[in-house]
Each structure stands twice: as structure tokens, then as C-alpha cells.
Amino acid sequence: QSALAQPASVSGSPGQSITISCTGSSSDVDNYDYVSWYQQHPGKAPKVMIYDVSNRPSGVSNRFSGSKSGYTASLTISGLQAEDEADYYCSSYTSSSTYVFGTGTKVTVL
């Protein structure tokens, strides 16, 4: 299984909105609503921000939202804040009953 494709980096100014894409295939993203997104600050373990495409765990800011269309899932961060600067990874369940992660996106707050 190939890693899901994400842009290497995305940047935005405080208060702006940014969107991170996650492109898979018919074996994963396109056929399953089991896409999750993780935030990872340097030296820290990943933390789930979105699960099952668009659900937000309790405690996660409503500035984070997720969606999916066909082979591509997206994570949108609105009202960008300095604390959002981190690496973000998508993940999907696959037709092999396994999971696959994305290539990762570094978010920079300008």
C-alpha cells in the first residue's frame, strides 16, 4: 500500500484559513469513511484532531474541520493560530483491513 499523498508544507497568517489535502485511491480514502487526522508537535506523540472524516473529538477546537470528496480528504484549520504550527498526518483504513498514513504536511504560521 502506498502512503497517502499530502503537500509537504502549507502556510498562512494568523487568522487565516488553510486546507491540507490527503489523496489516496479506491483502496482506501475513496471507499471508506475512516479517515483521521493527527497533529504532531516537535518531539511529541501525534494527537487525533479529526476521525471518521469529519468528526471532532471532545477537547479539539472547532477551528478544525474535515471533509472528503472521492479520493481526496481535507483538513481545514480556520482562524489560524501560532499553536497550530505543527506537522499534520492523515490516515485511512484500507481494503486490506490495514491502515495507511499520509506523507505529512508541515504547517507554518507566518
Added chain:
Amino acid sequence: QITLKESGPTLVKPTQTLTLTCTFSGFSLSTSGVGVGWIRQPPGKALEWLALIYWNGDKRYSPSLKSSLTITKDTSKNQVVLTMTNVDPVDTATYYCAHRRRNGYNWAGWFDPWGQGTLVTVSS
């Protein structure tokens, strides 16, 4: 509160077998629907999913590493063990274990929370 912690050697020689233990609390791996997975991250690189074991003993492995991985559970000790045979320097990474959650009775889900990770270096 669910917590997980990884333990194992910090340095392993090439061709040796790596054994990592995930010790958890706050849930039981005998409860229906529960799973524990392993994910690794080479320095400066992306996350890579490795393996997952479910409450019923079902196991899933990354297709690219399936021949070298074994995942087992000890429900009485609240532990999950991952072994990787014939390690190579490219296996140098931080290894994480994580609790697999799911929504209702869905057959798939997400990983939350994660352990702090343990850095394993493969070098002679």
C-alpha cells in the same frame, strides 16, 4: 484515563530481532471492539503504520513488513508485544503504540491516545 507506554532496547544490531512492549492502562484488550496498534516514525520522516491486534486475537500487518513482524497480546498483563526480525539501519525510528478507537460498532476507527514513543537505533 487511557495511557500507553512503550519499552524496549534503544540500540539493536543489524540482523537481530527487535522486541518492543506496549504496557497500557485504562482499558482491557478483552473488551469487544478494542485494538492496539504500532506505528513508527524514522527521524525527520513520516508516520508508518505497522501492525494492529484486536480484542478477539485478530491481527493485521503492513503488507510491506508482514514477513518480519509479529504482534501478540497478554491480556492479563495489559501488554502488547511487537517483534521485528532481521532489523536493518532503515528500521531506526521512534516506535509508538496506540489505542484503536471506533465509533459504535464500526469495524474501523482511529488511534487515540498514543504512547510517548521509544527511539530505537539499529547500528553495529
